[in-house]
Amino acid sequence: MTNPADERCPERSALSTELAKSVREVYMQKRAYDAVKAKEQDKVESWNVLQAAGHSQLAAEQAFNDHITEHGCKT
Ligand SMILES: [Zn+2]
Numbered sequence: 537m538t539n540p541a542d543e544r545c546p547e548r549s550a551l552s553t554e555l556a557k558s559v560r561e562v563y564m565q566k567r568a569y570d571a572v573k574a575k576e577q578d579k580v581e582s583w584n585v586l587q588a589a590g591h592s593q594l595a596a597e598q599a600f601n602d603h604i605t606e607h608g609c610k611t
Contacts, residue, residue: 545609551600558593565589 565586572582603609 544611545607548600548603548607548609548611551596551603555593555596555600558589558596562586562589562593 565582569579569582569586572579
């Protein structure tokens with residue numbers, strides 16, 4: 537019998553990839569927002585995109601942590 541903790545969990549790996557992507561997205565949108573702000577252009581749309589990216593990141597973190605709590609996988 538195989539212990540799930542001894543194997544690489546594909547689901548965890550997928551969630552981890554999603555999380556990393558969402559972190560990069562927040563970083564990119566933050567830079568885009570800063571650029572818009574510096575040029576004193578309309579910030580609202582850029583701000584909304586940044587907020588949405590932030591929410592996506594939180595959701596990805598939550599999904600990742602929930603999976604670990606429920607599944608108990610280590611890698
Ligand atoms: Zn897992």
